[in-house]
Amino acid sequence: MQLKNQVEWALHCCAILAGLGPDRHLPTKDLAELHGVPKEYLSKALQALSQAGIVEGTLGPSGGYRLARPAGAITFLNIVEAVEGRQSSFVCTEIRKNNPCRGSMSPAAAGDSRPCAIARVMWEADRAWRASLDGVTLAELAKTLEKTVPAPLLKKTAAWVEART
Amino acid sequence: MQLKNQVEWALHCCAILAGLGPDRHLPTKDLAELHGVPKEYLSKALQALSQAGIVEGTLGPSGGYRLARPAGAITFLNIVEAVEGRQSSFVCTEIRKNNPCRGSMSPAAAGDSRPCAIARVMWEADRAWRASLDGVTLAELAKTLEKTVPAPLLKKTAAWVEART
DNA sequence: TCTATTAAGGATATCAAATATCCGTAATAA
């Protein structure tokens, strides 16, 4: 069980886009170079973010991507779900229905109107995971990065990005 | 991102074993038939549980599996980690190190002594997921099942299991 | 108008992991 590497890429790309000036765009090519990942494949992740309404793509020269909403209105969960999907990590295949003892019982007596108790525990854990991710916004991440990334690297990267904008 | 189907199987098997009388064993063959899953493959999951010290296997006729600890001392997390492993769902590949701006900087100025802020958020969510799973024991699950599974099915299944013990 | 650049998406190839089966070994109860 492992999230796609696209998730790490998408989060880092959003962090960069959050630092962009108003109405500036950064193309896939540069985002790929900045993170050292294959441009064509990263493009798929960015398309998913675009589909989810998290980023906006603009065509033509001087085009590229920017955030579609303020960074304070985008959470980690939004980004993770855009790339990874919204399905719970635990999928119940209803193996309880395979119990041979049910065979000779009336459908009523077999009684599985409510979800399996085991699945409910697993889904609750999934909910806790998503709640945790939904509690951190891109704006908060940007603040943390400003505090933890060394100033020279931060400044140099900002200039590098600005030059391609 | 999806947990293995083995997780659902292992949890249901443990729920059955938790209902066993003292010093009774249930073999893989019957656990597989009860849940309608391939015996040989289920065996792999049970071996993982055995390896983790959650269940105990006994050889020979009238052998099989039983819990290695009281049901109150076994959590969902124990079972999930036995089957799925302990690695976080989010794996950081350190793409921040691919930033071309780092190239001309001293290793000190590049400064990544601390884990990436993005990874820390993802790992915190993983921790929340595991904490949730660690908060429910097999004993509590058994209680819930007694309340929610119809009495006739519960009784019939108990008899079916007892007969193969 | 023409050209270069870009997002978007379809098609397809490659690779890794999950899923599943098969077999041999050793232990054990009857």
Add this chain to the structure above:
DNA sequence: TTATTACGGATATTTGATATCCTTAATAGA
């Protein structure tokens, strides 16, 4: 002695993640 069982190694099959390629349409700038 025989049947039964856990255990582990080897291997096949299937699925999904990863990655590349190509076409289309939009757009900015020369």
